[in-house]
Amino acid sequence: MSTIEEIAKQAGVSRSTVSRVINDDPNVNEQTRERVLEVVSSNNYVPNRAARKLAGGRTGVIGLVIPIGVSRLFVEPFFPILIQSVTNRCNHLNRSVMFWLGEPEYERRSITQILSNDLLDGVIVSSLQDKDPIVEALHYSQIPFVLIGRYRDNLPVNFVDIDNEKCTQAAVNYLIQTGRKRIATITGVAGTLVSRERLDAYRSTLAKAGMPVDEKLIAEGGFVEEGGYAAMANIFPHKPDAVFATNDAMAVGAIRYLREQGMRVPEDVAVVGFDDAPFAASYKPALTTISQPIGELGRQAVDMLVKIIDQQPEELMTQVLPSDLIIRESA
Amino acid sequence: MSTIEEIAKQAGVSRSTVSRVINDDPNVNEQTRERVLEVVSSNNYVPNRAARKLAGGRTGVIGLVIPIGVSRLFVEPFFPILIQSVTNRCNHLNRSVMFWLGEPEYERRSITQILSNDLLDGVIVSSLQDKDPIVEALHYSQIPFVLIGRYRDNLPVNFVDIDNEKCTQAAVNYLIQTGRKRIATITGVAGTLVSRERLDAYRSTLAKAGMPVDEKLIAEGGFVEEGGYAAMANIFPHKPDAVFATNDAMAVGAIRYLREQGMRVPEDVAVVGFDDAPFAASYKPALTTISQPIGELGRQAVDMLVKIIDQQPEELMTQVLPSDLIIRESA
DNA sequence: TTGTAGGCGTTATCAA
DNA sequence: TTGATAACGCCTACAA
Numbered sequence: 182m183s184t185i186e187e188i189a190k191q192a193g194v195s196r197s198t199v200s201r202v203i204n205d206d207p208n209v210n211e212q213t214r215e216r217v218l219e220v221v222s223s224n225n226y227v228p229n230r231a232a233r234k235l236a237g238g239r240t241g242v243i244g245l246v247i248p249i250g251v252s253r254l255f256v257e258p259f260f261p262i263l264i265q266s267v268t269n270r271c272n273h274l275n276r277s278v279m280f281w282l283g284e285p286e287y288e289r290r291s292i293t294q295i296l297s298n299d300l301l302d303g304v305i306v307s308s309l310q311d312k313d314p315i316v317e318a319l320h321y322s323q324i325p326f327v328l329i330g331r332y333r334d335n336l337p338v339n340f341v342d343i344d345n346e347k348c349t350q351a352a353v354n355y356l357i358q359t360g361r362k363r364i365a366t367i368t369g370v371a372g373t374l375v376s377r378e379r380l381d382a383y384r385s386t387l388a389k390a391g392m393p394v395d396e397k398l399i400a401e402g403g404f405v406e407e408g409g410y411a412a413m414a415n416i417f418p419h420k421p422d423a424v425f426a427t428n429d430a431m432a433v434g435a436i437r438y439l440r441e442q443g444m445r446v447p448e449d450v451a452v453v454g455f456d457d458a459p460f461a462a463s464y465k466p467a468l469t470t471i472s473q474p475i476g477e478l479g480r481q482a483v484d485m486l487v488k489i490i491d492q493q494p495e496e497l498m499t500q501v502l503p504s505d506l507i508i509r510e511s512a
Numbered sequence: 513m514s515t516i517e518e519i520a521k522q523a524g525v526s527r528s529t530v531s532r533v534i535n536d537d538p539n540v541n542e543q544t545r546e547r548v549l550e551v552v553s554s555n556n557y558v559p560n561r562a563a564r565k566l567a568g569g570r571t572g573v574i575g576l577v578i579p580i581g582v583s584r585l586f587v588e589p590f591f592p593i594l595i596q597s598v599t600n601r602c603n604h605l606n607r608s609v610m611f612w613l614g615e616p617e618y619e620r621r622s623i624t625q626i627l628s629n630d631l632l633d634g635v636i637v638s639s640l641q642d643k644d645p646i647v648e649a650l651h652y653s654q655i656p657f658v659l660i661g662r663y664r665d666n667l668p669v670n671f672v673d674i675d676n677e678k679c680t681q682a683a684v685n686y687l688i689q690t691g692r693k694r695i696a697t698i699t700g701v702a703g704t705l706v707s708r709e710r711l712d713a714y715r716s717t718l719a720k721a722g723m724p725v726d727e728k729l730i731a732e733g734g735f736v737e738e739g740g741y742a743a744m745a746n747i748f749p750h751k752p753d754a755v756f757a758t759n760d761a762m763a764v765g766a767i768r769y770l771r772e773q774g775m776r777v778p779e780d781v782a783v784v785g786f787d788d789a790p791f792a793a794s795y796k797p798a799l800t801t802i803s804q805p806i807g808e809l810g811r812q813a814v815d816m817l818v819k820i821i822d823q824q825p826e827e828l829m830t831q832v833l834p835s836d837l838i839i840r841e842s843a
Numbered sequence: 844t845t846g847t848a849g850g851c852g853t854t855a856t857c858a859a
Numbered sequence: 860t861t862g863a864t865a866a867c868g869c870c871t872a873c874a875a
Contacts, residue, residue: 184867184868184869185868185869185870186868186869194845194846195845195846195847196846196847196868196869196870197845197846197847197870197871198844198845198846200869200870200871201844201845201870203869204870208844208845209844209845210844210845213844213845227628227630228868228869229566229630229867229868229869230562230629230630230631231561231562231563231565231566231571231630231631231867231868231869232562232566232851232867232868232869232870233868233869233870234562234851234869235560235562235563235566235850235851235852235853235867235868235869235870236850236851236868236869236870236871237850237851237869237870237871238869238870240562240631242610242631245611251592251593251596254592254596255586255589255592255593255596256791258586261582261585261586261592262582262586264613265582265585265586265613268611268612268613269613272612272621272622272625275625277610277625277629277631278610278611278612279573279608279609279610279611280576280599280609280610280611281599281603281609282595282596282599282600290603291603293558294603294606294608297556297558298561298608299560299561299562299852300561300562300571300573300608300631406791407793460587460737462738515851515852515853516852516853517852525861525862526861526862526863527852527853527854527862527863528854528855528861528862528863528864529860529861529862531853531854531855532860532861535854539860539861540860540861541860541861544860544861559852559853560851560852560853561853562851562852562853563851563852563853563854563867564852564853564854565853565867566851566852566853566854566866566867566868566869567852567853567854567855567866567867568853568854568855568866568867569853569854
């Protein structure tokens with residue numbers, strides 16, 4: 182645990198110079214810089230984050246907030262993969278991650294905890310609610326933050342997102358092109374932007390193909406396996422020959438129901454999911470799924486946040502990931 | 513963002529007194545304390561963690577390290593639930609969680625990052641490997657830490673764990689008592705303490721009941737769904753009438769295989785899992801599962817670590833959770 | 844290009 | 860029971 186002082190002494194310079202070197206200040210003689218860097222690495226010196234913060238610098242700590250209840254959090258593969266990619270990217274960039282999951286008392290305690298956490302350089306939030314208190318709070322605070330997934334449009338925030346419309350078009354068109362006539366859809370959580378976007382795209386894609394939209398072929402599955410099962414049960418009497426489930430968890434539930442009814446998947450009823458979840462592989466060749474670049478989403482969010490922290494740009498940053506997505510057929 | 517200075521001014525005392533109040537120092541006049549506390553709460557004052565750390569105090573940040581690859585991390589429900597319970601408990605105790613997941617470069621970068629992170633008061637590790645570099649490193653460092661799950665016995669560390677032996681006995685005895693004669697088992701990852709413990713208990717429980725142990729009825733499933741499926745395929749030709757899968761993910765895989773073979777579960781082959789995973793509910797009444805107190809495990813780990821941080825006890829702390837577990841029949 | 848010095852918000856030591 | 864005051868390790872004007 183050496184201090185900047187000791188490094189300075191060993192390198193024969195002042196603390197200031199060492200500080201400049203560590204912080205990539207251009208105003209340092211090249212030779213001096215090298216000498217200092219040598220001492221730094223030979224001493225295995227790492228600047229004290231607390232001290233650095235206190236003096237006005239950054240801590241290198243990024244907050245990750247995922248305000249979703251357990252019931253969905255670890256049932257949908259979306260979040261685990263996201264968590265994985267965000268933490269990986271942060272570690273890679275030599276940053277640490279502070280982690281908050283959703284809770285009942287979320288609105289009070291956690292928000293205060295997050296906002297008043299002076300150790301944080303910035304925050305990444307993956308919210309799905311249309312009106313999320315943490316997002317609002319963050320927005321009115323001065324803390325740099327990036328949203329994963331768009332927010333209801335009246336609040337200007339930095340975000341990264343995937344292209345729900347194009348993805349949905351791909352899924353539905355695939356089913357149309359393979360000759361399906363009665364294409365159902367299982368939606369996520371009502372009142373959620375992501376669900377609305379996918380449902381809207383489902384409707385418009387059918388319309389564009391000149392196919393009718395049968396409201397009886399639309400059911401809500403809440404993004405979870407059991408919801409997909411129940412939704413399928415509602416839809417089934419109306420004789421679908423294909424289903425677009427808006428995530429893989431619900432797709433699996435749908436398949437379970439269909440099989441219980443003696444249906445062959447995909448021969449009798451085709452199922453397309455969304456996420457390309459690892460467990461979806463267990464269902465090949467019954468399940469075709471759209472590959473969502475979740476990992477990329479996490480990485481981009483981190484990079485964007487880091488940029489915001491370091492450069493404090495005036496303009497908002499937004500990014501919609503390219504949707505050259507692959508329909509992965511497991512067959 | 514008020515400082516201790518401002519609070520002091522408003523309360524008409526010195527910084528020192530305010531500091532004493534916040535840190536529960538008994539040497540404060542009761543009236544003074546109340547006055548200060550009022551000002552504190554009316555100003556919504558929260559001590560600056562960086563400054564506190566620098567001055568020799570704690571940051572209130574706890575590290576959570578889970579060195580498991582993604583393939584298992586989010587397939588087994590064990591880890592998600594653990595993460596959930598640890599973070600919840602920490603938030604409840606007004607502490608923040610810094611989070612590391614396993615990575616390929618795990619051994620180098622992450623370890624250094626964790627060990628040299630001066631923001632951490634202590635660390636919780638859930639390791640399953642028999643010889644884990646992060647555990648060794650932590651052990652030789654001075655950082656307070658608690659292990660979830662026992663470590664190979666030659667390294668004395670603080671830990672909390674569940675009673676694998678008693679749990680396994682309960683599972684196997686349940687199958688015996690319901691008249692099963694050829695009870696198979698699907699083990700986790702070879703070379704893992706938890707797997708060994710459960711396998712040993714499986715053997716000894718059968719022996720104690722005077723039943724033979726058929727090695728052909730033992731197969732490794734790696735703790736994942738597909739592994740359970742494959743293991744079941746290996747075991748199936750040897751005509752089991754029951755299977756104890758050492759976690760629920762593998763149990764589900766086993767059920768999938770059995771059904772594909774036209775078996776009825778549990779009529780033809782009974783399956784007992786382990787974890788009481790949320791998704792296990794989807795398989796009722798086919799799946800009976802042992803309820804593992806994962807949430808309790810996480811909570812206890814946090815409490816133990818906090819105690820170690822605050823009181824710095826000389827002796828090692830260990831805790832094996834009571835195993836009055838319930839065999840949950842979903843039927 | 845480099846060094847000096849002040850201050851960031853706490854806690855801890857010592858006096859009062 | 861309380862109040863000064865010196866660290867803690869770093870960054871950042873400002874001066875040289």
